[in-house]
Amino acid sequence: MSPITVDTLDPEAVQRTVEYYFDQGWTDGMPVVPATESRLADFLATTPRGPDEVITSGPQWGLSCTVSQAAINAIMAGCRPEYFPVILAGMEAMWGGERNISPLLVSTTGSAPMLVVNGPIREEIGLNSAGSLFGSGFRANSTIGRAIRLIILNVFQLRPHELDQATQASPAKYNVCFGENEEESPWEPLHVELGYQAGESTVTGFLARGTLHIENRHCQHPERLLMSIADAMSYGGAQYAPHGATVVVMGPEHAQLVAKQGWTKAQTRQFLWEHYGRTMGDLRRMGKGCFEELSSGQFWLADEPNGKLMEGTADLPDDHFWRFGRSVDDVLLLVAGANNAGVSAVIPPIGPVGGRRNMAAVQRTE
Amino acid sequence: MADGTIFEKRGIPAASITTDAFTASANAMARARGFPTYHYAMIPHPLSSLTPEQVRQRAREVLPEILGILGIEPLD
Numbered sequence: 001m002s003p004i005t006v007d008t009l010d011p012e013a014v015q016r017t018v019e020y021y022f023d024q025g026w027t028d029g030m031p032v033v034p035a036t037e038s039r040l041a042d043f044l045a046t047t048p049r050g051p052d053e054v055i056t057s058g059p060q061w062g063l064s065c066t067v068s069q070a071a072i073n074a075i076m077a078g079c080r081p082e083y084f085p086v087i088l089a090g091m092e093a094m095w096g097g098e099r100n101i102s103p104l105l106v107s108t109t110g111s112a113p114m115l116v117v118n119g120p121i122r123e124e125i126g127l128n129s130a131g132s133l134f135g136s137g138f139r140a141n142s143t144i145g146r147a148i149r150l151i152i153l154n155v156f157q158l159r160p161h162e163l164d165q166a167t168q169a170s171p172a173k174y175n176v177c178f179g180e181n182e183e184e185s186p187w188e189p190l191h192v193e194l195g196y197q198a199g200e201s202t203v204t205g206f207l208a209r210g211t212l213h214i215e216n217r218h219c220q221h222p223e224r225l226l227m228s229i230a231d232a233m234s235y236g237g238a239q240y241a242p243h244g245a246t247v248v249v250m251g252p253e254h255a256q257l258v259a260k261q262g263w264t265k266a267q268t269r270q271f272l273w274e275h276y277g278r279t280m281g282d283l284r285r286m287g288k289g290c291f292e293e294l295s296s297g298q299f300w301l302a303d304e305p306n307g308k309l310m311e312g313t314a315d316l317p318d319d320h321f322w323r324f325g326r327s328v329d330d331v332l333l334l335v336a337g338a339n340n341a342g343v344s345a346v347i348p349p350i351g352p353v354g355g356r357r358n359m360a361a362v363q364r365t366e
Numbered sequence: 367m368a369d370g371t372i373f374e375k376r377g378i379p380a381a382s383i384t385t386d387a388f389t390a391s392a393n394a395m396a397r398a399r400g401f402p403t404y405h406y407a408m409i410p411h412p413l414s415s416l417t418p419e420q421v422r423q424r425a426r427e428v429l430p431e432i433l434g435i436l437g438i439e440p441l442d
């Protein structure tokens with residue numbers, strides 16, 4: 001890379017431009033990169049989609065996002081043009097087709113968009129899938145995730161203290177985008193598991209409540225190790241209401257330990273699903289033992305029975321194990337992080353996470 | 367809030383209710399729907415942790431305002 005020269009720049013003008021963006025309220029609280037027409041053209045050239053094509057709409061707010069608007073925010077986030085097809089695929093994965101941008105984005109839960117990238121584009125754009133996975137330090141990871149947030153803030157105007165009603169949110173709401181560590185995973189990568197070719201690149205997108213850290217450095221038994229992960233999946237504070245999906249990101253060391261003792265990815269997911277839940281006694285002790293029906297027909301976790309309970313749940317004994325996942329499909333399993341310690345993570349999501357519906361292929365111009 | 371503004375714009379009387387914790391969001395939604403002066407009813411927060419009797423009490427307290435928004439004279 002040639003050295004950057006700054007002798008032709010007027011530092012005062014740069015500062016004024018950055019402040020202008022702050023004054024307009026077009027930031028996430030950090031400085032943004034000014035968007036120019038020439039830079040926009042570079043971004044639009046990376047995708048076969050037209051600049052005025054609508055990617056997703058928010059009918060409840062009367063707003064929609066075009067390819068151009070997404071590109072402008074990607075520039076402001078600090079992206080390089082070659083990242084742009086990943087952003088478009090991420091939006092497609094979360095809100096494409098007949099779906100719209102999720103109203104869960106303004107939920108009191110404080111959900112954060114998360115993108116997981118598979119395939120060769122990870123290496124081509126320098127997307128981190130190894131150490132410090134959820135942390136900072138990698139331009140592709142930081143700015144792709146940030147671009148999604150800026151689109152939500154600037155295009156859909158879902159700003160905190162206004163339409164965004166998050167009670168606390170999480171640091172994940174700044175930016176989260178990471179690659180699966182396919183190279184150090186003992187199993188097939190997520191996109192291959194879902195029917196894509198290994199040489200294709202895909203993005204999986206979902207809304208997350210944050211990340212939970214799991215340490216189990218010394219255990220050599222697959223069942224015991226996986227039980228510690230299942231316990232984190234089933235933490236009492238979660239709002240599964242009364243069923244819900246979850247995401248497990250096993251560190252390579254954990255995944256390899258389990259795989260070396262003969263466990264396939266499918267068997268590992270099956271075990272995690274079977275132990276994903278709590279006893280009714282636990283749920284009752286935590287004020288979450290009543291599965292009460294709402295007027296919408298959905299169910300909600302309540303403390304004392306007030307309304308109509310889910311059929312067959314009122315008299316379940318305290319030692320009855322209540323499964324949070326309806327099927328093994330409610331457990332999305334990934335392998336990512338450095339292969340340097342017995343560390344994994346659980347990402348409690350809000351809304352759907354798995355399957356091809358939440359995955360989109362990266363489309364680039366030839 | 368969005369539903370209430372849509373009904374009102376179509377000439378169908380509607381009353382939206384929010385708890386006071388959501389005032390900023392309610393106003394932002396009214397602005398987003400192009401109805402910044404939209405009149406809605408407000409009740410004290412919280413709601414989801416109340417007993418059914420406490421919810422009924424909240425409803426009794428806000429009823430006159432809802433009737434006012436709908437343009438209906440209270441019966442008594």
